[in-house]
Amino acid sequence: MISKVEGFIMSEVPYGDTSKIINVLTKEHGLIGIICKGSKSLKSKNRATTLRFTYAIFNIYYKENKLSTLIDAEIIDNLINIKNDIVLISYLNYLTELTNQVIKQGDEKEIYAIFINAILLIDKGFNPMVVTNIVEVKYLEYLGVFINLDTCSKCGSNKDIVTISFNDGGLICKKCYQNEEIVDLKIVRILRNYLYVDLEKISKIDIDNNLVKKINLFLDLYYEQYTGLYLQSKKFLKNMTD
Numbered sequence: 001m002i003s004k005v006e007g008f009i010m011s012e013v014p015y016g017d018t019s020k021i022i023n024v025l026t027k028e029h030g031l032i033g034i035i036c037k038g039s040k041s042l043k044s045k046n047r048a049t050t051l052r053f054t055y056a057i058f059n060i061y062y063k064e065n066k067l068s069t070l071i072d073a074e075i076i077d078n079l080i081n082i083k084n085d086i087v088l089i090s091y092l093n094y095l096t097e098l099t100n101q102v103i104k105q106g107d108e109k110e111i112y113a114i115f116i117n118a119i120l121l122i123d124k125g126f127n128p129m130v131v132t133n134i135v136e137v138k139y140l141e142y143l144g145v146f147i148n149l150d151t152c153s154k155c156g157s158n159k160d161i162v163t164i165s166f167n168d169g170g171l172i173c174k175k176c177y178q179n180e181e182i183v184d185l186k187i188v189r190i191l192r193n194y195l196y197v198d199l200e201k202i203s204k205i206d207i208d209n210n211l212v213k214k215i216n217l218f219l220d221l222y223y224e225q226y227t228g229l230y231l232q233s234k235k236f237l238k239n240m241t242d
């Protein structure tokens, strides 16, 4: 069956001398493998459109749960601003590696939308740290380590919130507070905005840079302690942005 799919090439592996298999996160079918016959050859029309980090429409012979076969592809967006900036490439690298992990455990359609919209925002020049943190907050649910940002995680009240606790996975109210570390409530409020914001509708990001860094640090620690993910690209990104 010939099928038109929208997707992003997460990785590629050589296959024989002139062919390769690309792993594409698609809007329609989640993560699929597509064999690109002859695409490594200099004369192939598919040479430039089957590279890692290509965002395109792919015409394929689709086979469910098997390798599909590429007919041709048409680029949707070259992501030229990201690809010309080593720091932004590091963000893209990390988001791709993280999404590859998350896709195994969650709703593929929702994850696709979060991932693609984040990349497009970064390419348009939005603060890449903020955009990446928004993705990280939204992915927590799929990683099974959701933080409750609406009510006290001990009693369920939404009144007199005083801090947020890693151990309790959420907010703590005045009544339940024991000796948890006090986290600035501005951070809590912004984390909540990150969780609920629709990436597709963002037209402006206006957060004090100091707070942006604090939130990034908060999420770094939370990810380190609770997700069990150790991503090489994250270490690299940290070195680039510290």
Ligand SMILES: [Zn+2]
Pocket: 152, 153, 154, 155, 156, 157, 172, 173, 174, 175, 176, 177
């Ligand atoms: Zn409480």
